[in-house]
Amino acid sequence: MKIEPDFSLKHLNTFGIDAKAKYFARFESSDELIKLLASKDFKTIPKFILGGGSNILFCKDYDGLVLKNGILGIDIDAEDENHVYIKTGAGEEWHKLVLFAVNNGYAGIENMSLIPGSVGAGPIQNIGAYGVELKDVLVEVEAIEIETGHLRRFTNEDCKFGYRNSIFKGEEKDKYIITSTTIRLNKHSVLNTKYGAIEEEIKRMGVHQISIKAISDAVINIRQSKLPDPAKTGNAGSFFKNPEIKMEQFDKLKELFPNIIAFDTVDGNKKLAAGWLIEQCGWKGKRIGDAGVHPNQALVLVNYGNATGNEILTLSNDILKSVFEKFGVELETEVNII
Ligand code: FAD
Numbered sequence: 183m184k185i186e187p188d189f190s191l192k193h194l195n196t197f198g199i200d201a202k203a204k205y206f207a208r209f210e211s212s213d214e215l216i217k218l219l220a221s222k223d224f225k226t227i228p229k230f231i232l233g234g235g236s237n238i239l240f241c242k243d244y245d246g247l248v249l250k251n252g253i254l255g256i257d258i259d260a261e262d263e264n265h266v267y268i269k270t271g272a273g274e275e276w277h278k279l280v281l282f283a284v285n286n287g288y289a290g291i292e293n294m295s296l297i298p299g300s301v302g303a304g305p306i307q308n309i310g311a312y313g314v315e316l317k318d319v320l321v322e323v324e325a326i327e328i329e330t331g332h333l334r335r336f337t338n339e340d341c342k343f344g345y346r347n348s349i350f351k352g353e354e355k356d357k358y359i360i361t362s363t364t365i366r367l368n369k370h371s372v373l374n375t376k377y378g379a380i381e382e383e384i385k386r387m388g389v390h391q392i393s394i395k396a397i398s399d400a401v402i403n404i405r406q407s408k409l410p411d412p413a414k415t416g417n418a419g420s421f422f423k424n425p426e427i428k429m430e431q432f433d434k435l436k437e438l439f440p441n442i443i444a445f446d447t448v449d450g451n452k453k454l455a456a457g458w459l460i461e462q463c464g465w466k467g468k469r470i471g472d473a474g475v476h477p478n479q480a481l482v483l484v485n486y487g488n489a490t491g492n493e494i495l496t497l498s499n500d501i502l503k504s505v506f507e508k509f510g511v512e513l514e515t516e517v518n519i520i
């Protein structure tokens with residue numbers, strides 16, 4: 183395997199931040215990865231696992247080994263009358279897996295069309311969009327323990343999924359490299375069109391029969407109209423999570439801000455639309471140097487060209503502060519700050 187020293191990561195993160203890795207390598211199989219982890223040259227240095235780089239902000243050069251996941255393969259592992267089990271290499275593009283499912287008529291992940299990044303990063307934050315999360319379909323994760331090189335299988339329950347959260351962001355943070363995931367999809371369409379503007383968009387498209395493909399196309403259209411394309415403007419999607427607050431706090435806020443946007447959660451709390459909070463603080467469309475807040479979606483911070491990771495981080499801290507001052511609500515970053 184080729185180890186490249188002093189390697190620029192500018193084209194490997196969707197913010198387009200010009201950070202360097204002390205060492206960089208790409209692995210294409212679990213065996214190759216296990217060998218590398220065991221090699222005495224790299225045993226003790228810090229390691230960072232890179233997928234598509236669409237949920238990270240580099241604030242400095244990485245003083246260690248960046249490992250780019252290149253394990254490919256989308257395979258049907260098993261099937262029965264109603265379900266199909268698809269095992270996918272962690273280095274595959276998530277949207278390629280969605281298209282595989284949509285084109286074969288397997289339902290379950292069409293609402294998560296066009297989420298950038300790799301399959302292997304999906305379980306890290308339990309990716310989600312338009313009313314569906316990875317936890318709704320995930321059966322198993324295979325991962326290699328960095329310390330020992332041993333293979334471990336995590337069931338859905340083991341992963342302790344929550345909203346933009348999992349065991350891989352908690353107690354097992356930075357301990358495993360995910361090498362594959364297995365998901366279970368439906369052969370008979372069980373469609374979810376209730377979220378956001380999906381039904382409206384399907385109507386606008388002139389489609390009369392709701393199908394897996396129609397939902398996927400609608401989600402793609404909505405996303406393309408709202409979110410900046412990282413190929414044109416650097417960004418990592420939502421920079422913050424939507425904060426969850428207790429009902430009592432919500433009632434007080436609702437009195438002060440009658441137009442506040444919020445959704446019920448399963449445990450009787452309220453999830454606030456962070457984009458709305460940020461917009462109300464006057465940040466939407468603001469630009470400071472090359473760091474900015476997207477004009478169509480205040481939850482998305484952007485790099486207009488040559489912003490540094492620290493400039494984007496400073497902007498995000500200023501936003502955090504003003505949202506807290508106005509609403510008494512603490513925002514938490516979704517993007518991984520490195
Ligand atoms: P990276 O950014 O490369 O890595 C993210 C984290 O996961 C890092 O900590 C990394 O070390 C770790 N990691 C990556 N691969 C592995 C692995 N194989 N094993 C162990 N750790 C690993 N997310 C959503 O949930 N919903 C959305 O709707 C959504 N929309 C987005 C829209 C845009 C325009 C953009 C740019 C991003 C969006 N995101 C969304 C965020 C992002 O796409 C997801 O978080 C995605 O899963 C990141 O994948 P990645 O491969 O790029 O991960």
Ligand code: EPU
Pocket residue numbers: 310311312313378408418419420421422423424443455456457458459461466478479480481516
């Ligand atoms: N809103 C505003 N102003 C804004 C942005 C949003 O008022 O500037 C309002 C919208 O009008 C809407 C509400 O906030 O009423 C929610 O907005 P939207 O539907 O755009 O979704 P979001 O909550 O901002 C979340 C996810 C996205 C995911 C979409 C669709 C988080 C942190 N973000 O965004 O995920 O694609 O819902 O399901 O949960 C990501 O994680 O990177 C990401 C893009």
